[in-house]
Amino acid sequence: MSHATRIDRLRSYPGFGPLTIICLTFLYAPLLVVSVYSFNATRSITEWGGFSFDWYVRAFNNPTIRDAAGNSLFVAVCAATLATTLATMAAISLLRGPPLKGQTGAVSLVSLPLMVPEIITAIASLIFFVTIGVPLGFVSLIAAHTVFCIPFAYLPISARLSGIEATLDEAAGDLYASRADVIRTILIPLMMPGIASGFCLAFIVSLDDFIIANFVSGPGSTTLPVAIYGLARIGFTPEINAVATLMLAVSILFVGLSWFLGRKTTQIN
Amino acid sequence: MQDAAAVAQRSYRVGEARSRRVMLSPALTVLVVGLVCPLIIVLVYSFLEAGTYGGVEWRFSLEAYQQFLFQRDIFDDSLSFSTAYLEIFGRSLFMAVLATAVCLAIGFPTAYFIATRPPEQRMFWVFLITVPYWVNLLIRTLALLFIIRDQGPINAALQGLDMIDAPLRIAYTDFAIVLGLAYSYLPFMILPIYAALERSDTRLVEAAYDLYASKARVLVDVVIPGAKAGIIAGAILVFIPSIGSYLAPDILGGGRELLAGNLIAQQFQASRNWPFGAACAVILMTVVMLGLIQFVRSQERTRRGEMR
Numbered sequence: 131m132s133h134a135t136r137i138d139r140l141r142s143y144p145g146f147g148p149l150t151i152i153c154l155t156f157l158y159a160p161l162l163v164v165s166v167y168s169f170n171a172t173r174s175i176t177e178w179g180g181f182s183f184d185w186y187v188r189a190f191n192n193p194t195i196r197d198a199a200g201n202s203l204f205v206a207v208c209a210a211t212l213a214t215t216l217a218t219m220a221a222i223s224l225l226r227g228p229p230l231k232g233q234t235g236a237v238s239l240v241s242l243p244l245m246v247p248e249i250i251t252a253i254a255s256l257i258f259f260v261t262i263g264v265p266l267g268f269v270s271l272i273a274a275h276t277v278f279c280i281p282f283a284y285l286p287i288s289a290r291l292s293g294i295e296a297t298l299d300e301a302a303g304d305l306y307a308s309r310a311d312v313i314r315t316i317l318i319p320l321m322m323p324g325i326a327s328g329f330c331l332a333f334i335v336s337l338d339d340f341i342i343a344n345f346v347s348g349p350g351s352t353t354l355p356v357a358i359y360g361l362a363r364i365g366f367t368p369e370i371n372a373v374a375t376l377m378l379a380v381s382i383l384f385v386g387l388s389w390f391l392g393r394k395t396t397q398i399n
Numbered sequence: 400m401q402d403a404a405a406v407a408q409r410s411y412r413v414g415e416a417r418s419r420r421v422m423l424s425p426a427l428t429v430l431v432v433g434l435v436c437p438l439i440i441v442l443v444y445s446f447l448e449a450g451t452y453g454g455v456e457w458r459f460s461l462e463a464y465q466q467f468l469f470q471r472d473i474f475d476d477s478l479s480f481s482t483a484y485l486e487i488f489g490r491s492l493f494m495a496v497l498a499t500a501v502c503l504a505i506g507f508p509t510a511y512f513i514a515t516r517p518p519e520q521r522m523f524w525v526f527l528i529t530v531p532y533w534v535n536l537l538i539r540t541l542a543l544l545f546i547i548r549d550q551g552p553i554n555a556a557l558q559g560l561d562m563i564d565a566p567l568r569i570a571y572t573d574f575a576i577v578l579g580l581a582y583s584y585l586p587f588m589i590l591p592i593y594a595a596l597e598r599s600d601t602r603l604v605e606a607a608y609d610l611y612a613s614k615a616r617v618l619v620d621v622v623i624p625g626a627k628a629g630i631i632a633g634a635i636l637v638f639i640p641s642i643g644s645y646l647a648p649d650i651l652g653g654g655r656e657l658l659a660g661n662l663i664a665q666q667f668q669a670s671r672n673w674p675f676g677a678a679c680a681v682i683l684m685t686v687v688m689l690g691l692i693q694f695v696r697s698q699e700r701t702r703r704g705e706m707r
Contacts, residue, residue: 247643254437277433
């Protein structure tokens with residue numbers, strides 16, 4: 131089926147184009163406005179007073195924001211690394227070979243964190259840590275984020291793995307490579323773009339999470355979103371706009387990276 | 400020859416099954432310990448008594464569920480039916496449905512528009528739709544508040560154009576909450592509809608045109624039924640996070656009127672009534688589960704339909 135005929139078949143309707151523009155404006159305008167105002171020279175968040183980097187300098191010099199940013203990065207790196215490792219192992223065992231006993235159950239368990247409303251995950255984690263006696267802090271936060279990040283890491287990794295021909299590992303098996311050898315020397319290197327893409331997504335999900343962190347972080351392990359929420363409660367400042375813009379840039383950078391790596395995946399196939 | 404190979408293959412795989420299970424177990428253990436157990440504990444806690452200073456007393460009680468439906472009189476300890484909490488859940492349900500409808504109204508045309516772009520452009524459009532989802536939800540919600548505030552750019556522009564005298568009150572209203580929910584989860588609606596449209600059998604569209612169907616008829620009778628699975632998937636993906644949402648009502652609604660998510664959060668913050676919070680969470684989870692079961696059923700029905 132050629133592409134030209136497909137377009138002819140699905141004809142366009144009047145108004146769908148403009149609605150798409152409205153949709154994109156709706157999605158992007160608030161973010162653009164906040165970014166623009168973060169460069170505003172005056173303290174006013176309503177009037178434009180010229181271009182300046184002042185609010186970024188102030189945000190960097192604010193110890194609350196700096197500490198929280200450090201915490202967020204630390205938690206995100208740990209949680210994303212753990213989640214990616216677990217997801218990679220799970221993907222290889224679930225997708226290579228015939229379905230295991232309880233395969234469907236295992237697959238739904240991996241996607242369970244996506245099905246539970248975040249507020250329930252948050253309070254369930256809180257109750258759990260309090261009940262088993264784990265003090266709220268980095269340990270509880272990293273554990274909760276690891277669980278929550280697994281499906282996000284799993285999706286791109288499993289997509290990549292299903293694109294790798296099974297004949298490759300079968301051939302290696304025929305040549306007496308052990309399963310461990312096959313995984314180490316064939317699967318992992320070929321899966322690398324998917325693994326990197328999964329890591330990026332898990333990293334952003336952890337970095338972006340507010341609700342879970344709000345409940346399971348302790349006094350010394352406040353993450354950036356929790357700190358921003360606290361600041362925004364007091365009132366809007368251009369400083370918040372500056373931090374928000376920086377976080378926006380980091381998110382877009384990582385999604386872009388993940389998308390780019392994922393695109394390489396489809397090109398190889 | 401072939402049989403021998405098949406037997407060898409099978410025995411190779413049987414030995415493999417054990418090592419595969421070993422490799423799978425860490426992820427499953429983490430998920431069971433880190434999510435399934437906590438959810439079970441929530442269920443258990445919902446049947447316990449509230450501790451005086453927060454936490455729980457380990458005594459079985461239906462008090463939490465009773466509190467959801469009845470109000471206890473502080474003087475004579477009698478119970479009277481109260482709809483206060485039911486109303487909160489009802490309002491959450493209503494707003495989640497409204498947000499889903501708004502997302503569908505904007506999302507379907509957008510998904511259709513993307514599906515009709517030349518194939519090499521489509522990935523870029525999909526990327527544009529995906530990016531906002533990955534931006535911190537707190538920041539997106541604050542950004543939306545920033546522009547709809549009384550002194551925000553929208554009101555400033557409208558006043559500058561002399562279209563209104565006093566600022567339009569958008570922030571801290573129910574409308575703002577629905578707007579916020581739609582804004583948060585719109586990409587969830589667009590992506591599955593787009594996927595369904597791209598997969599749909601366009602020969603049917605052609606056949607309908609050949610039989611002199613109008614464009615509107617084709618849309619209603621061919622395109623939309625063909626994308627039904629995607630529409631249902633999108634609706635569920637918007638509805639589930641909307642009904643349990645915490646940030647949109649908290650920030651855009653000004654936290655004045657509670658929704659289910661905030662009611663639950665409150666029980667673990669200021670109110671310190673863990674069993675009641677747990678019971679509300681169980682009730683919310685039940686609503687979500689019903690939605691999910693519906694979703695799985697409809698997916699199965701379409702799959703069966705496709706096979707026929």
